[in-house]
Amino acid sequence: MLRNGDKWGSAEFRADLIHALRKATSLGLTFDVTLGPGWPVSSPQVADTSKELSSQNLHYGTADVAGGSTYRGPVPDNPPPGADAHKRLIAVTAARVTSAEGKPLVLDPDSAVDLTSKVDARGTVRWTAPATGKWKIFGFWMRPTMQKNRVSGADEALVVDHLNSEAIKAALKGYDRQVFDAAAPLLRQNGGDVFEDSYELEHGPTAAGQSAVFWTRDLLKDLAGGRRRDAAALLPGLFEEIGFRDGAEQRIRNDYTQVVNRRLVTDHLNPISEWARRKGMTFRAQAYQGGIGGDLPTDAVRLASALPKADVESLSFGDPDDDAYMPGTEAGPNEPGSAKSRAVLDRYRQVVSGAHLSGGTEVSNELGAAVFGDHRQDPRDLKALADHSLAVGVDRMVLHGFAYKDYQESGQTTWMGWCPWCGAAFSFADSWNQDWPQFKALPRLTDYLARADAVVSTGRPRVDLTVLNSTSDVNGAQAPDPAGTPQDAFRKALSGAGYTWDSVTPASLPSQAKVTKGRLLPDGPAYKAVIVQDQEALPPDTAERLVHLARAGLPVVVQGAVPSRASGYTGGADADRRVDRAIGTLRKLANVRFVKDAASIPAALARLGVRADLSGQGVADIVPVHRRTATGDAWFLFNNSTRPFTGELTFRTTGAPTLLDLWTGQATRLGLYRRTGQQVTVRVRIPADDTAALLFGPAGNTAAAATDTNADEVVRSDGRLIVRDQKGGPKWVALPDGTRRTVALPAAPAPVTAAVTWKISATTTSPAGERSVALTSTLKPWTDIPQLKGTSGTAVYATSVQIPASYLTGRSGVRLSLGDFAGAVRAWINGTEIPVSQVPNAEPVDVTAALRPGANQVKIELSTTLNNALRTQALTGDPDYKAWSARPELGYGLLGPVVFKPYVEATVSR
Numbered sequence: 054m055l056r057n058g059d060k061w062g063s064a065e066f067r068a069d070l071i072h073a074l075r076k077a078t079s080l081g082l083t084f085d086v087t088l089g090p091g092w093p094v095s096s097p098q099v100a101d102t103s104k105e106l107s108s109q110n111l112h113y114g115t116a117d118v119a120g121g122s123t124y125r126g127p128v129p130d131n132p133p134p135g136a137d138a139h140k141r142l143i144a145v146t147a148a149r150v151t152s153a154e155g156k157p158l159v160l161d162p163d164s165a166v167d168l169t170s171k172v173d174a175r176g177t178v179r180w181t182a183p184a185t186g187k188w189k190i191f192g193f194w195m196r197p198t199m200q201k202n203r204v205s206g207a208d209e210a211l212v213v214d215h216l217n218s219e220a221i222k223a224a225l226k227g228y229d230r231q232v233f234d235a236a237a238p239l240l241r242q243n244g245g246d247v248f249e250d251s252y253e254l255e256h257g258p259t260a261a262g263q264s265a266v267f268w269t270r271d272l273l274k275d276l277a278g279g280r281r282r283d284a285a286a287l288l289p290g291l292f293e294e295i296g297f298r299d300g301a302e303q304r305i306r307n308d309y310t311q312v313v314n315r316r317l318v319t320d321h322l323n324p325i326s327e328w329a330r331r332k333g334m335t336f337r338a339q340a341y342q343g344g345i346g347g348d349l350p351t352d353a354v355r356l357a358s359a360l361p362k363a364d365v366e367s368l369s370f371g372d373p374d375d376d377a378y379m380p381g382t383e384a385g386p387n388e389p390g391s392a393k394s395r396a397v398l399d400r401y402r403q404v405v406s407g408a409h410l411s412g413g414t415e416v417s418n419e420l421g422a423a424v425f426g427d428h429r430q431d432p433r434d435l436k437a438l439a440d441h442s443l444a445v446g447v448d449r450m451v452l453h454g455f456a457y458k459d460y461q462e463s464g465q466t467t468w469m470g471w472c473p474w475c476g477a478a479f480s481f482a483d484s485w486n487q488d489w490p491q492f493k494a495l496p497r498l499t500d501y502l503a504r505a506d507a508v509v510s511t512g513r514p515r516v517d518l519t520v521l522n523s524t525s526d527v528n529g530a531q532a533p534d535p536a537g538t539p540q541d542a543f544r545k546a547l548s549g550a551g552y553t554w555d556s557v558t559p560a561s562l563p564s565q566a567k568v569t570k571g572r573l574l575p576d577g578p579a580y581k582a583v584i585v586q587d588q589e590a591l592p593p594d595t596a597e598r599l600v601h602l603a604r605a606g607l608p609v610v611v612q613g614a615v616p617s618r619a620s621g622y623t624g625g626a627d628a629d630r631r632v633d634r635a636i637g638t639l640r641k642l643a644n645v646r647f648v649k650d651a652a653s654i655p656a657a658l659a660r661l662g663v664r665a666d667l668s669g670q671g672v673a674d675i676v677p678v679h680r681r682t683a684t685g686d687a688w689f690l691f692n693n694s695t696r697p698f699t700g701e702l703t704f705r706t707t708g709a710p711t712l713l714d715l716w717t718g719q720a721t722r723l724g725l726y727r728r729t730g731q732q733v734t735v736r737v738r739i740p741a742d743d744t745a746a747l748l749f750g751p752a753g754n755t756a757a758a759a760t761d762t763n764a765d766e767v768v769r770s771d772g773r774l775i776v777r778d779q780k781g782g783p784k785w786v787a788l789p790d791g792t793r794r795t796v797a798l799p800a801a802p803a804p805v806t807a808a809v810t811w812k813i814s815a816t817t818t819s820p821a822g823e824r825s826v827a828l829t830s831t832l833k834p835w836t837d838i839p840q841l842k843g844t845s846g847t848a849v850y851a852t853s854v855q856i857p858a859s860y861l862t863g864r865s866g867v868r869l870s871l872g873d874f875a876g877a878v879r880a881w882i883n884g885t886e887i888p889v890s891q892v893p894n895a896e897p898v899d900v901t902a903a904l905r906p907g908a909n910q911v912k913i914e915l916s917t918t919l920n921n922a923l924r925t926q927a928l929t930g931d932p933d934y935k936a937w938s939a940r941p942e943l944g945y946g947l948l949g950p951v952v953f954k955p956y957v958e959a960t961v962s963r
Contacts, residue, residue: 061090062231070232074239083245085337088325089228092250095202095210096224102139106220107211108198110256111143111268113292118147118188123181128172128192131260136196143193143273144169144285145178149186157296160189165286193288195268198257215252215349216269216313218320225328233332241333246362249325249336251343251369252351264293267313267349269320275312278623284308287622293348304590307523308621310350311560311592317351318359326361337362337417341404341527343369352525355561357407362415365447367438368422368481370400371529378425378482386437389742390674390694392536395544398445398676398693399556400527405446406555409514409578410563417449418442426482427475428919429940431491432498432877432891439502440744444676444691448510450502452495454484468820469919476936490818490847490916494877497716498891504715508689508746512682516578517665518547518554518658521585521595523620525558543586543612543651550655551665551672553679555580559595559620568605579681580607582663584654587613590620593628596635608661609645611636612654669702675739686749692739703734708750709758709769710735715746717888717898724767724774727760727789743892759961761787764796767961774961781957796959802860807911807951808852817846819922820931832951834875834944835921843942845922850913850947858906865957867904868897871913873948879914897954904953917945 060066070086077084088094099106114129128145145168152159164183168190172178182188202210214220233240256265277284289295290302291309322340329336340356342349343366357363367373373386374393387394401418408416420442421435439450454474470488474481485492535541547554555578557563562583569575573583583602585591591599596616603609616636619628639645646657658664667677667688674694680687686706692698704710710733712721727734739745750756757774759767764776764784776784781801785793815826826840832850835841841848860867871878873893880887882903889898920943927938 062228067232067235071236071239074236074243078239078243084243085246085248086240088247088249089202089224090210091202093200093202093212093253094215094221094224094249095212096227097210098223098227099211099213099220102137102197102211105139105141105195105197105270106214106217106223108200108214108254109195109216109268109270110198110259110265111288111291112194112196112260112263112265113289114192114194116190118180118182118190120182120186120188121184123179124190125177125179127176128178129190130192130194131263132194132196133258133260133265135199135258137199139197141195141270142169142172142176143195143268144288145172145190145192146286146288147180147182147188147190148286148289149183149188151298153187156294158189158294159296159298160289162287162290162297162301165289167285169285191289195270198255200255200257212254214269215254215321216267216272216316218324221321221324225325237332244333244335246335246337247325247329247332248364249338249340251339251341251366252349253343254349262294266291266309269316272312272316275316276308283622304620304622306350307590308623310352311621313350314352314355314560317356322356322359329361335361337364339364339366339369339419341369343528352558352560353403353527354407354410354525354556354558357404357413357416358411358561360407360411360413362417363404363408363413364417364419364451365401365404365442365527366419366422367442368419368424368453369529370397370527371532372397372438372441373423373426375424378423378429386434386441388695389692392534392538392541394441394693395541395548396532396535397441397529399540399544400529401442401447402445402554403525403527403556406519406557407561409446409516409555410557410561410574412577415449415510416447417451418447419453420450421482422453423482425480427472427480428469428483428923428937429943430482431875431918432494433893436498436501436891437742439505440691440742443505443509443689443744444678444693446509446514446678448506450506452485454482476934478936480936489919490845491877491918494879494891494914494916497879497888500718500888501715501891504713504718505689505744505746508687508713508715508748509678509680511687512680513576514578515666515679515681515686516555517552517581517663519557519573519578519580519583520554521557521559521562521583521588521599523559523588523591525556539587539613539651545673546651546654548676549673550658551667551669551675552655552658553666553677554584557583559592562595562598564594564598568602568607571606571608573602573607582608582610582658582661585609585611585616588616589614590618591616591632592620593624593631593635596632600635600638603639603642603645606644608658608663609639609642610654610657610661611639611645611647612651613649615647664705666705667702669700669734671698671700672702674698675702684751688747688749690737690739690745690747692741692743695741697741698737698739700737701734702737703732704747704749705731706733706749707731708733709756711748711750713746713748714898715744716890716895719899720748722756722769724757724769725759725762728758738896740892740894740896743895758789759786760789764798765956775958776961777956777958779954779956786961794961796961798957798959799864801957802857802865802955804955805854805856805860805953807854807949807953811850811852811947813848813850815841815844815846815848817841817844817922818919819844820926820934832947832949834946834948835917836942836944838946841946843921843925845917845919845945847914847916848947850915852911854909854911854953856904856906856909856953860953860955861901861904861906864959865955866899866901868954868956869900870897870952870954871895871947872950872952874915874946875943875948876915876917876945878947881912883910893948900953911951913947913951915945915947918943921945
C-alpha cells in the first residue's frame with residue numbers, strides 16, 4: 054500500500070521502488086510488493102463501466118400478478134440509489150408466493166419459471182399467471198457496485214470484478230505499464246512476493262428492503278451447469294430476504310458458493326499466479342472475504358489450496374476481538390482456553406489446511422492489526438497473537454503497518470511520524486517506525502518468531518484427522534461468541550483427546566489422492582481418518598469420494614446429521630439418489646462409524662484404531678504442531694490455558710528429545726524420557742499461554758536416558774547424564790534397565806534477589822520533545838512514580854549484584870528471572886546482553902557465562918508504547934490528540950523481583 058494512491062506508479066515512485074529493490078537485494082533481503090496501491094484490487098483500467106470489468110452486483114425488481122391475470126409491461130427493475138447508468142438484464146422469472154408475511158418472502162420453487170425468452174426487443178414482457186395463487190415476476194439486473202480503492206487519491210480506481218479474468222488481466226497490464234515493467238529485471242533478481250490483501254468486497258447501496266449478490270456477466274451459465282433455464286428460475290433464492298418452501302433456497306445458495314469459488318480460482322487467483330511467475334515472483338494472498346464488507350461466500354480451504362503462498366490476518370480472524378482495545382478496556386488478545394481462542398485457532402486452521410492439501414510450504418500472518426490497538430500493543434501482545442497462528446501451522450509472521458518515519462498528512466498528528474490509522478474515530482494498530490521506544494526491543498521478538506517459524510515449517514506436516522464441513526468461514530471481525538455452540542463442543546471433543554485436525558470442504562476433499570496403510574496423502578499431512586461433521590446434505594461427488602476413500606482403507610466417522618440428499622440443485626433427483634446410495638454403502642463398511650454427538654467421536658476413533666500422535670494427562674490444553682523430517686520429528690506445543698502445564702506427554706515418534714529454547718536458541722538434550730515401541734514419553738513444563746519446542750533425533754537413537762527421577766531435570770551431554778536441581782542433596786535416577794543410581798549433589802546456594810532500590814535513567818518522549826529523568830526508586834509501576842507518571846519512553850534500571858564464587862563452580866550455575874514487568878525489555882550483565890523473554894514471569898534464563906565472582910553490573914532496559922504520552926497530551930485539551938483522551942493510563946515498568954537462582958549439577962555414574 055502507498056500513502057497516496059495518485060502517487061503510485063509515478064516516476065518518483067518507480068525511482069524509489071528501484072532504489073529499494075537494489076538495496077534489499079544487496080543486503081540479501083527479499084522485497085515484496087503489493088498488487089496495486091491499496092485494496093481491494095482496483096485499477097483505472099476498469100473505470101469504463103460499459104466494459105463490465107469492475108465489481109458487479111445482481112439486483113432485482115418485482116411486479117405482483119394475481120392468479121389467472123396477465124402482466125404486460127417493462128421488465129421490473131428497482132435500481133439502488135445513485136446507480137450507474139449501465140446495466141445488463143440477466144433474467145426474468147416468476148414464482149408463486151406461499152407466504153408474504155414478514156421476512157423472508159417465501160416462494161414455491163416448483164412453480165418457478167424462466168420468462169427471459171418472453172422479453173421483446175423493446176424490453177417488455179408479457180406473461181399470464183396460472184389460475185390460482187399470488188405470483189411475483191422478478192427482473193434481475195447486473196450493475197457495477199462502484200466500489201473504489203480504499204486509498205486516498207485513487208478516485209478513478211474502481212475495484213475489479215474478481216469473477217472475470219478479463220478484469221484482472223486488464224488491471225495487471227496497467228500495473229505493468231505503471232510500475233512492473235520498469236522494475237522487471239530487479240524484481241526477477243530479487244525473487245520476492247507480490248501480495249494481495251483480503252477481498253473486502255462491498256455491494257454499495259441497494260434498493261430499500263433488498264440485498265444484493267455479487268455477479269459477473271456469464272455467471273448464470275456456470276450456475277446452471279449447462280441448464281440455464283433451471284438456474285434462472287431459482288435466482289430469487291440467492292437473496293437473503295427471499296426464501297423457498299421448506300428452506301430449499303439453501304440449495305441454490307450452495308450451488309452459487311461452488312461456482313463463485315471455482316471462478317475465484319480460475320478467473321482471479323490463477324491469472325495473478327501466472328503473471329507473478331513470469332516475473333520471477335511468487336503470488337501470496339489472503340484469499341477470503343474479510344473485514345465488514347459484503348457477503349462473498351469464500352471457501353478459504355479451497356482458495357488457499359490454489360495459492361503458491363497463502364496468508365492470514367490476525368484482525369480478520371478475530372484475534373483480538375474488535376472490542377479488545379475499545380476505549381476504557383484493556384482486554385488485549387483472546388483469553389487462552391476460551392471458546393473464542395478455540396474459534397480463532399480453527400479459522401487459522403482452515404487456511405493452513407488448504408496449504409496442506411496442495412503441498413504449500415508457507416502460510417504467513419499479517420500480524421498485530423487491532424481495532425483501537427494503536428500505540429497499545431507491546432511485544433508480549435504480538436507474541437501471543439503469533440502463538441495462536443503458530444499453534445496450527447502458520448509459519449511466517451509479517452508485522453502489520455510498518456510506516457514512513459517522517460511523512461505526515463493533513464489531519465494527522467505529526468510527532469510520532471506518519472500513522473495513517475491513528476487518532477481516528479476508527480483506528481488500527483500499528484504504524485511502527487524506528488523512533489518508537491519499543492522498536493529497539495523487537496529483535497528479541499523476531500528471534501523468537503524466526504525459531505518458532507522454523508520449527509513449524511521444517512519437514513512435512515503430520516495431522517491426525519481431516520474434518521469435512523460444508524462451510525469455510527474465517528471472518529472473525531464480527532463473529533458471535535462461540536461458547537456453548539455445537540461447533541465449540543466439537544473442537545473441545547477433539548482437542549480433549551489430543552487430536553490434531555485439518556478442515557476440508559466438499560470441493561476440496563481430495564478425489565484422486567492416495568491412501569496408503571490407512572493414511573490419506575501419506576507424503577503430506579498423512580490423515581488417519583476423515584470426520585464428516587453434522588452434514589444433512591453433500592454434493593454427490595463428495596459422498597462418492599468418501600466411499601472411495603473408505604474402501605481404500607481410510608477410516609470414516611459420520612457425526613450428527615447423516616447426509617440424505619444433495620446439497621445443491623444441480624443434478625436434481627438423481628443427485629439425491631446418488632448421495633443416498635453412497636451413505637448406504639458407507640454403513641456397510643467395517644471402517645466406518647456413525648455417532649450422534651461430538652463427545653462420542655474419540656471413542657469411535659479408538660475403536661477404529663485411530664490414535665492421536667500426542668497423548669497424556671492434561672493434553673486437552675495443549676495444541677500441537679507435528680512435523681516429520683528425514684531424520685526425526687519436530688513438535689511445537691502451545692499451552693492454550695491460563696494454567697501452567699507440568700506433566701508427561703507421550704509423542705508418537707522415536708529418538709531422543711531435545712528442548713529448543715525459542716528465546717535464546719539454546720538446545721538442551723533431555724535425559725529424562727521413556728521409549729515404548731514407536732512412542733516417547735517426556736516430562737514437559739509449559740507456562741500458561743506459552744509455548745515449547747521439542748525436536749526428536751534419528752529413529753532408533755539409543756542415547757543415554759533416565760526414565761524417572763526426583764531431581765528437577767536430567768540432561769544429556771557428550772554421552773553422559775547430568776542431574777540438575779535447585780535445592781541439591783541426594784537425588785536418584787531410574788534407568789531403562791530397572792536399576793536406580795543415587796547422585797550426591799551439593800546443597801544449592803540460596804537465591805540472590807537484586808537490590809530493592811535501583812538507579813533509573815529514563816528518556817521520555819512527547820510532542821514537546823525528549824526529556825531526561827534520573828531517579829532512584831523501588832520497582833513499581835510508572836503510574837506510582839511521580840517523575841514518570843503519564844509518560845512514555847525508555848528507562849534503564851541499574852544495580853550491582855554480589856555473586857559469591859561458590860555459585861560459579863564447575864558443579865553449579867545461575868539463572869536469571871526478571872519477574873513481572875509491563876513493556877518491552879532488554880537486559881545486560883557486565884556488558885553482555887542476555888536474551889530474555891518478552892513475557893513476564895517467564896522461565897529463568899541461564900546467565901552463568903555472563904557472571905563473575907563478586908560485584909556484577911546489571912542493567913535492564915524497559916521501553917513503553919506511546920499510549921500514556923498520547924493520553925497525557927489529549928488531557929491538555931490539544932484537539933489533535935482528542936481521540937486518546939479515553940484511553941486508560943497503563944502501568945508500565947519493571948516490577949520484579951529480579952532474582953538470580955542457583956542450581957547444582959552432577960554426572961550420573963555409569
